[in-house]
Amino acid sequence: MKHRLLSCLICSILLLTTPVLAQQPATLANYSLAETPPMGWSSWNTFKKEPSEAVIKQTADAMVATGLQKAGYQYINIDDFWSTGRDAKGRILVDTVKFPHGMKAVADYIHSKGLKAGIYTNIGTEANYATLASGGYYDQDLKTFADWGYDYVKVDVNFAKDRSEGAYTKEFTQVAEAIRKTGRPMLLNICNQGGGSYQHWAPSLGNTWRVGGDIDHMPKGATTQWAGVMFELDRMAAVSAIAGPGHWNDADMMLVGVGTDGGRLTVMTPTEQQAHFSLWCLLASPLVIGNDLRHMTPQTLAILTNKEVIAVNQDALGVQSTLLYEQVRGLQVWTKKLESKTGNKYAVALFNRSANDAEMTLDLRKLGFAGKVAVRDLWAHKDLGKLTGEYAVKVPSHGVQLLVVQ
The missing domain is CATH 3.20.20.70 (Aldolase class I)
Incomplete structure (x- = not known):
């Protein structure tokens, strides 16, 4: 009986201290x-x-x-x-x-x-x-x-x-x-x-x-x-x-x-x-x-x-990208958090929607990185090295530079 009461008390404490998650809808989808x-x-x-x-x-x-x-x-x-x-x-x-x-x-x-x-x-x-x-x-x-x-x-x-x-x-x-x-x-x-x-x-x-x-x-x-x-x-x-x-x-x-x-x-x-x-x-x-x-x-x-x-x-975390910030009108930085067991990892697109080529800047601090981070260009299949602060690159009109930052 004492064990049962202790178990109920623990359950009550957990319910009071655990954040309430949004109720998931009943689903017919597989x-x-x-x-x-x-x-x-x-x-x-x-x-x-x-x-x-x-x-x-x-x-x-x-x-x-x-x-x-x-x-x-x-x-x-x-x-x-x-x-x-x-x-x-x-x-x-x-x-x-x-x-x-x-x-x-x-x-x-x-x-x-x-x-x-x-x-x-x-x-x-x-x-x-x-x-x-x-x-x-x-x-x-x-x-x-x-x-x-x-x-x-x-x-x-x-x-x-x-x-x-x-x-x-x-x-x-x-x-x-x-x-x-x-x-x-x-x-x-x-x-x-x-x-x-x-x-x-x-x-x-x-x-x-x-x-x-x-x-x-x-x-x-x-x-x-x-x-x-x-x-x-x-x-x-x-x-x-x-x-x-x-x-x-x-x-x-x-x-x-x-x-x-x-x-x-x-x-x-x-x-x-x-x-x-x-x-x-x-x-x-x-x-x-x-x-x-x-x-x-x-x-x-x-x-x-x-x-x-x-x-x-196909990243297993399954997060959809969001717009992190717009440098100026038409120069957008999009980010998608990726699964990682060794610290924060993001896919980042420097996307130029404008009609002209433009210099774009990724502020790594807006991703929460204070020190050096590894940056890779996914279209060039090339590591860009360990960077800190900001990364700048010229992006063609209607073009994108797609990076992974970790």
Whole structure:
């Protein structure tokens, strides 16, 4: 009895002296599927309405042959326009012109390469063009995807009549429950286009969710790919606190190496593409590439396979980068705390958003470093030595110098 009273007293003291942590929401998402941000490829940015069995198989081959798989990319995701709707009994119709052997055969081929397969659908019930809406069929459709062997499901909102927080919570809860019922581990990518006050519900339902509209359409009226990158960056910056291992803010599929989209958008320069990739890694965004893997320049491949930069994205601590300070308008210093057993360690980007080359300065004291620290340049793969106080460097317009400081 005395031991029991002593135990209760100790428990009471611990409760009074331990900081109260924020209550975690009950979750339907399987966080173990995305302990670090997912890495893969999607058909949309290059192939739009024309994915095909041949393209998907060739892309899987290329992901292995180019070394992208070894660099960490694992998903081959088939985006929109693989289906033609439903038959009279509500069963999914596969576009057999594009996918003559069906969707299971494609998933099997992807798996044969040691990769994982992704597929696409929508919430809502009325698809008004050649795609799939799963509203009213969530259990049936997700079981179908599981039976076919898919590992990743992107669920879009093109046909959602109600885009309120309540409506999205209801629909995506049904999607998450349908995935759970299948018994197959399938990563859920919520493509909410930044809508529905996602901060309040998405982290408990999905592994990733979108912070904004499509990168190649934002802001409206944009004429350059770079404008979309900057739009997504600013959207990500506003919600960093809700991301973490298993559940990630998604800045959308990347445009590194992606062509002109019919001439509508000016393609990014190599400097801009390197900055784009650096920022997505700092932001702990999923690294989903969208270029034609069968026809890549050495420069594009070098950007996408920089293992030191990818390691920033895949860091186990799972912290999303935040803006540390702005030197002057357009000259920004972004930081991301990294896992370390030997003292504080940060990834730091000196990012020049301005239209001109500029001298930028990193004040190491603002990171809490008073003495000498080791600094490494991740794009030059070069140690810069032990530095103290400030570090200055010239950064090109729309460029970045990405460092690790420890």
